[in-house]
Amino acid sequence: MEASDILIGVVGKTNVGKSTFFSAATELGVAIENRPFTTIDPNIGIGYVRKKCVHVKLGLSRCDASNSVCLEGDRMIPVKMMDVAGLVPGAHRGRGLGNKFLDDLRKADVLLLVVDASGSTDPEGNPVKPGTYDPVDEVRQMLQEIDEWMYGIISKDWERFARHVDTGGVVDVPGAIAERMSGLGIRKAHVIKALEASGLADKPLSTWSSDDLRRFTHELRKAAKPIVIVANKVDLPGAEEGVKRLREELGEYPVVPASAAAEAALRRAARAGVIRYKPGDPDFEVVDESKLNRKAKALLEAIRERVLSKWGSTGVQQAINKAVLEVLGMIAVYPVEDPNKYTDKQGRVLPDVLLVPRGTTARELAYRIHTDLGKTFLYAINAVTKQRVGESYVLHDDDVIKIVAAAARR
Numbered sequence: 463m464e465a466s467d468i469l470i471g472v473v474g475k476t477n478v479g480k481s482t483f484f485s486a487a488t489e490l491g492v493a494i495e496n497r498p499f500t501t502i503d504p505n506i507g508i509g510y511v512r513k514k515c516v517h518v519k520l521g522l523s524r525c526d527a528s529n530s531v532c533l534e535g536d537r538m539i540p541v542k543m544m545d546v547a548g549l550v551p552g553a554h555r556g557r558g559l560g561n562k563f564l565d566d567l568r569k570a571d572v573l574l575l576v577v578d579a580s581g582s583t584d585p586e587g588n589p590v591k592p593g594t595y596d597p598v599d600e601v602r603q604m605l606q607e608i609d610e611w612m613y614g615i616i617s618k619d620w621e622r623f624a625r626h627v628d629t630g631g632v633v634d635v636p637g638a639i640a641e642r643m644s645g646l647g648i649r650k651a652h653v654i655k656a657l658e659a660s661g662l663a664d665k666p667l668s669t670w671s672s673d674d675l676r677r678f679t680h681e682l683r684k685a686a687k688p689i690v691i692v693a694n695k696v697d698l699p700g701a702e703e704g705v706k707r708l709r710e711e712l713g714e715y716p717v718v719p720a721s722a723a724a725e726a727a728l729r730r731a732a733r734a735g736v737i738r739y740k741p742g743d744p745d746f747e748v749v750d751e752s753k754l755n756r757k758a759k760a761l762l763e764a765i766r767e768r769v770l771s772k773w774g775s776t777g778v779q780q781a782i783n784k785a786v787l788e789v790l791g792m793i794a795v796y797p798v799e800d801p802n803k804y805t806d807k808q809g810r811v812l813p814d815v816l817l818v819p820r821g822t823t824a825r826e827l828a829y830r831i832h833t834d835l836g837k838t839f840l841y842a843i844n845a846v847t848k849q850r851v852g853e854s855y856v857l858h859d860d861d862v863i864k865i866v867a868a869a870a871r872r
């Protein structure tokens with residue numbers, strides 16, 4: 463996976479807070495000149511993973527973050543986010559914006575499934591009394607919708623495909639399945655994982671029952687579209703019960719309690735210079751009381767009381783970090799030219815950080831930076847230990863790496 467192409471899909475039914483989450487996440491909360499990132503498309507934007515900047519670890523006083531932003535030692539690393547159209551039950555049969563929803567989903571690497579943990583939004587998105595609706599049912603419905611959609615695609619012409627694989631001398635079965643499903647963002651590694659998880663790795667495809675195919679599809683969805691549940695609206699009454707139920711009943715998925723509305727308000731206030739607050743912080747600090755009117759002050763106090771003190775944070779940053787760093791298993795790597803000064807050719811300190819999948823090698827990193835650098839790779843230098851490492855060196859989180867390549871010497 464190209465880390466710069468990581469796409470987080472924000473999904474869920476109508477009125478649960480997807481757009482609020484999306485706009486909070488794509489607002490950095492600080493005014494920065496020459497910000498290199500803008501909204502790509504009305505529903506695609508840039509969100510950020512927050513990670514301690516390696517300049518702090520290295521004992522440097524600062525860095526010159528260029529492809530990302532360093533907020534006093536916290537590196538905000540851009541990732542693409544998509545505010546997906548609301549999902550209504552029956553979307554796979556074309557209800558609501560069904561097909562638009564499912565089309566958007568194809569491109570996503572990981573999903574933030576936003577639900578109303580307070581149970582105050584009915585299946586069609588209408589507001590109801592908190593606690594009326596069960597967020598666990600809501601998640602199950604969403605997952606079923608996605609499974610149905612995938613099953614519809616995979617089962618089309620399956621028999622013919624299965625016969626062809628079994629009798630046509632296809633050697634790489636997972637590869638053939640992945641190729642058939644590549645339009646859904648499915649890769650061979652996902653297929654291998656799903657074959658194993660569904661116990662179908664050794665069963666010839668043409669002998670699969672339709673139950674087998676459903677089980678396989680379910681596992682494939684879990685592998686290719688992993689999910690973090692965002693239990694939103696925790697500022698409302700009834701949310702505690704909702705979060706508890708989500709955790710009890712859907713233990714296989716991470717559940718992050720959140721208040722997207724609170725995060726949106728905090729980032730706006732931080733941007734206006736009223737408070738000091740970095741996305742994901744457990745608290746904020748009022749900078750200038752005189753800038754706050756009574757209403758704004760009451761709102762901030764309510765956020766502190768109902769969200770931050772109670773839940774530890776608004777959850778928005780935590781959900782993004784969980785999706786990218788834990789679920790997708792990305793690590794941060796800082797390529798440099800000068801391994802002693804940690805600078806690039808222009809003398810900028812640690813300008814770039816890349817998110818790469820855990821397990822990426824030095825040579826793969828070189829390819830990521832530039833094809834020529836990959837092709838002519840000679841060795842790399844771990845700038846922290848000053849050790850020379852070979853092409854198969856497996857990168858660690860927060861590695862600072864200089865690539866030495868034949869092309870670069872010319």
Ligand SMILES: Nc1nc2c(ncn2[C@@H]2O[C@H](COP(=O)(O)OP(=O)(O)O)[C@@H](O)[C@H]2O)c(=O)[nH]1
Pocket residue numbers: 474475476477478479480481482483548694695696697698720721722723724
């Ligand atoms: N109380 C509360 N309301 C929220 C929160 N997030 C969103 N909302 C409200 O829920 C409604 C629907 O939000 P929106 O983001 O448009 O939902 P979407 O249809 O899923 O995109 C709006 O009135 C929001 O202000 C939250 O964390 N807490």
Ligand SMILES: [Mg+2]
Pocket residue numbers: 480481482
């Ligand atoms: Mg919306």
